[in-house]
Amino acid sequence: MDGMHDLGGKQGFGRIAYPARPHDETWEPLARALSAWAVKNRHYNMDEYRHAIERMAPIHYISAPYYERVLTAAATLLVEKGVVTAAELAARVDGTFPLSLPLGPGREAVPPQSFAIGETVRVRNLFVPGHVRMPGYIRGKQGVVVHISPPYPFPDAHAHNMQAAEEPTYDVRFRSTELWPESADEAFVHVGVFQSYLEKVRNRA
């Protein structure tokens, strides 16, 4: 989905707070541990977790510190899986306990295809309502396959309680100046692109 989380290349941001400012948030280790407990006990997978964060209302996402997103995803998924209820969470706090918006349908992978190292490929012009692990900035762009990673479950299905076939991810190298002509610093940008997001580039004979 084209959510608030998809930040690569978005403009208007100012200086990075670097190095980090010290802060003391005592609830953060607890939020991290509860999330780890849920993953360890296989209540949800990492694609469901990431999508639960993406499903936070945009204004909630953008105003939430990192570990609030972790907590919100864990609570949302544990409610959706029937482990706890939203009502009891709300009853245990003074005020509201915001959760993520409901899960929509996912989608299957495309039939297997293959790409070779050195091949120029194009990222499909995809607009997906559910989870997608393709940053918007590479949509429709061409790059070169420079490496192939071990297969992973197709995230667009895996985040939606669907059987997810495993497929390779291709390390595709893009030129920043082709991603953002006239307004990027010169660099190569490497993205791990799932096979289903790619299509062949027809070479002119």
Place this chain on the structure above:
Amino acid sequence: MTDTHTASLDQRTRALESALADRGLLPPGFVEEFTAHAEEQWVTANGARMVARAWTDGDFRERMLKDGRSAAAEMGFGMPEHHRHLVVLENTPDIHNLIVCTLCSCTAYTIIGAAPDWYKDMEYRARVVRESRTALKEMGLDLPASTEIRVWDTTADTRYMILPVQPPATQGWPADRLADIVTQASMIGTERLDGVGTPAAAKE
């Protein structure tokens, strides 16, 4: 109750904890044990030791560049099962690698330690794919125009770390001494250890 303010994060976190504990799902001591494990085992020193060994042991360097996950395992460092691959990116005097996750904040946290706040902030995630040189300069790393920048966006569950260039002045040092100079930022790519892009006057 007509109170509609959002509960504090402390309260919300404890609400989830108590809901799980009251059902007998969350074992007593889990939170303390997990937190201690994370803080003691998943530390920057792991990656630093891998880097130092790669600087002093050519065979290990080759193995690490070919298969980072098994090189980490060789040194006793585990990775979660969904991190199926660790790609080690080699900096050179003329090539500079930089890691980001634009969609969330993924890192090889068991190897380089938990990501710092700036890595998870929107500014870093939005800017470094598009304005890498400018953003790095603002962070104190002013790379020469001739340096090729390679930005790696962690969109799948493959994880990355950078093998920095060894500072020339440290040639001949033993690995344990070298490990002490390797920083988390140098393994993410917002810092170099060999002085490239870091004028002496700017060093603090």
